[in-house]
Amino acid sequence: GRQLxxxxxxxxxxxxxxxxxxxxxxxxxYLSQESPTVLNPVAMLRKRDMRRRMLTPxxxxxxxxAVSTPTPKTLAFVPxxxxxxxxxxxxxxxxxxxxxRSRILSPSSITCLRAASAEEIHAREVFSxxxxxxxxxxxxxxxxxxxxxxxxxxxxxxxxxxxxxLDSEGTGAIKFDDFAPWYSEAISAAEVISETVRSxxxxxxxxxxxxxxxxxxETFRRAIECAIAAPNQSMSEPWRFIKIGTETVKEIARMNxxxxxxxxxxxxxxxxxxxxxxxxxxxxxxxxxxxxxxQAEEEDFAATCCAMQNFMLSMWSExxxxxxxxxxxxxxxxxxxxxxxxxxxxxxxxxxxxxFASGGLTNTTPWQRKKSxxxxxxxxx
Numbered sequence: 395g396r397q398l399x400x401x402x403x404x405x406x407x408x409x410x411x412x413x414x415x416x417x418x419x420x421x422x423x424y425l426s427q428e429s430p431t432v433l434n435p436v437a438m439l440r441k442r443d444m445r446r447r448m449l450t451p452x453x454x455x456x457x458x459x460a461v462s463t464p465t466p467k468t469l470a471f472v473p474x475x476x477x478x479x480x481x482x483x484x485x486x487x488x489x490x491x492x493x494x495r496s497r498i499l500s501p502s503s504i505t506c507l508r509a510a511s512a513e514e515i516h517a518r519e520v521f522s523x524x525x526x527x528x529x530x531x532x533x534x535x536x537x538x539x540x541x542x543x544x545x546x547x548x549x550x551x552x553x554x555x556x557x558x559x560l561d562s563e564g565t566g567a568i569k570f571d572d573f574a575p576w577y578s579e580a581i582s583a584a585e586v587i588s589e590t591v592r593s594x595x596x597x598x599x600x601x602x603x604x605x606x607x608x609x610x611x612e613t614f615r616r617a618i619e620c621a622i623a624a625p626n627q628s629m630s631e632p633w634r635f636i637k638i639g640t641e642t643v644k645e646i647a648r649m650n651x652x653x654x655x656x657x658x659x660x661x662x663x664x665x666x667x668x669x670x671x672x673x674x675x676x677x678x679x680x681x682x683x684x685x686x687x688x689q690a691e692e693e694d695f696a697a698t699c700c701a702m703q704n705f706m707l708s709m710w711s712e713x714x715x716x717x718x719x720x721x722x723x724x725x726x727x728x729x730x731x732x733x734x735x736x737x738x739x740x741x742x743x744x745x746x747x748x749x750f751a752s753g754g755l756t757n758t759t760p761w762q763r764k765k766s767x768x769x770x771x772x773x774x775x
Contacts, residue, residue: 601715
């Protein structure tokens with residue numbers, strides 16, 4: 395209702411306002427009529443107990459769902475907007491049966507209803523691509539190809555087993571209506587994984603105090619594996635990761651003490667030395683230099699920063715805290731020489747301290763972000 399009454403519509407929307415009002419009026423008068431009910435898959439997906447919520451076709455139209463006509467080839471998927479629905483039906487008359495094309499919609503023309511979700515649109519798009527012969531069904535080999543296109547890690551034997559399960563009638567072919575329920579379940583499972591990933595990203599924070607228990611090499615290598623999966627321009631892979639051992643850490647701590655003492659900060663020098671020696675894990679990260687091409691060098695630096703974020707997220711997912719450090723000592727030639735950094739070919743980006751957080755990750759208090767999504771998000775037409 396709010397959308398239909400909105401004045402903030404395009405000129406094309408205004409030209410169809412009469413038809414849209416007619417549709418809304420038909421809906422109002424249709425609510426009290428006896429009509430076939432149709433399943434609302436969005437409600438089913440949102441309710442974990444999968445309880446069925448039924449809508450009449452015109453109730454569905456008013457809520458902005460897409461409709462389809464009896465022929466599989468005329469399934470229409472549009473964004474959840476009554477205006478968009480009317481536009482689609484009027485511009486593409488093939489979405490309506492011949493006897494209904496002179497009207498906006500007729501209750502008899504609606505036999506199937508689907509939520510116009512991005513996931514289902516993509517599922518049908520992939521289904522149509524695999525169904526090259528336009529038969530409206532796919533075989534076991536085509537199902538395996540579909541799983542690959544949906545980025546689902548499955549062998550052909552897995553595809554064969556799934557095909558047997560979906561082909562409950564034993565016809566040797568699977569139609570989209572047979573495939574869609576399984577796909578919805580796959581989406582629900584993906585949502586759980588997505589929530590875990592997002593929680594890991596949002597929950598990560600800098601850890602400053604560490605226990606002395608060393609982190610295993612296996613955990614460290616998994617973090618590097620995630621780090622080098624970061625995006626980078628033209629596969630330049632500009633990063634290098636240097637794991638610093640205890641002997642080198644002692645030298646770094648001594649160098650830092652000398653810098654502080656030369657500045658007259660004697661008390662701070664002693665405390666800082668103990669602090670550096672207490673860090674259980676050190677990883678120095680560099681990015682390659684590109685003489686004569688500052689743009690490429692800047693892009694490589696950005697890619698290396700992404701890799702460092704991946705490293706820290708991997709560590710956090712395994713209960714390991716991290717801190718990105720760039721102290722004064724890291725800017726000295728002596729530091730570069732100690733770490734084996736060739737300053738003619740690469741530059742220091744940061745040093746990541748890592749280890750088990752003292753008291754556990756959940757006992758650390760995150761900094762309160764100063765800016766919200768609305769503060770940083772800007773949309774231009």
